[in-house]
Amino acid sequence: MSSVSYPDRLFQLWEYRVSHGGLMIRSPRGPNTSTNVDLIFDGVELLCCARILRGLELVQPEEGDVAKVYDFLGELAGSDGVFVFASEGVRHIVVASSFRVVEHEGDIFDSPF
Numbered sequence: 001m002s003s004v005s006y007p008d009r010l011f012q013l014w015e016y017r018v019s020h021g022g023l024m025i026r027s028p029r030g031p032n033t034s035t036n037v038d039l040i041f042d043g044v045e046l047l048c049c050a051r052i053l054r055g056l057e058l059v060q061p062e063e064g065d066v067a068k069v070y071d072f073l074g075e076l077a078g079s080d081g082v083f084v085f086a087s088e089g090v091r092h093i094v095v096a097s098s099f100r101v102v103e104h105e106g107d108i109f110d111s112p113f
Contacts, residue, residue: 004058004101009037011053011087016044017113023047023094028108035103040112041083043097046072053087060084065093 006027014026021044027037046069061082069082073095083094102112 004039005056006037007055007057009033009055011037011039011056013049013051014038015111015113021045021096022113023096024112025049025053026108029105035105036108036110038102038104038112039085040100040102041094041096041098043081044094045081046093046095048072049085049092049094050087050090053085053092056085056087056092058083059086059091061093062091065091068093069095 009027011025011027013023014028015024016022020042023041023044025039025041027033029036048068061084065082065084081095081097083096083099085092085094104110
């Protein structure tokens with residue numbers, strides 16, 4: 001699993017597109033940060049996430065996370081498409097076909113979709 005850790009950034013659910021299930025969670029640039037950090041998902045099937053995440057780290061899915069996915073979707077999920085972010089001691093889950101991180105200096109209202 002790649003290392004995704006931003007303990008000092010504030011992330012927000014920023015944009016969702018119905019076509020292709022595109023989701024972006026963004027930490028916008030500001031007075032103390034020169035870049036936006038975008039967590040971009042495609043093919044989103046499930047989102048169990050707070051609107052605001054203060055600091056986050058991508059962590060390995062645990063048995064309880066996979067069970068929660070089963071409760072919502074009614075099917076077993078392998079851990080390949082289950083992305084879990086820890087923020088302030090809470091685990092937030094996104095089930096998607098793909099995930100990538102993009103850091104850039106663009107406008108905070110630029111869209112990757």
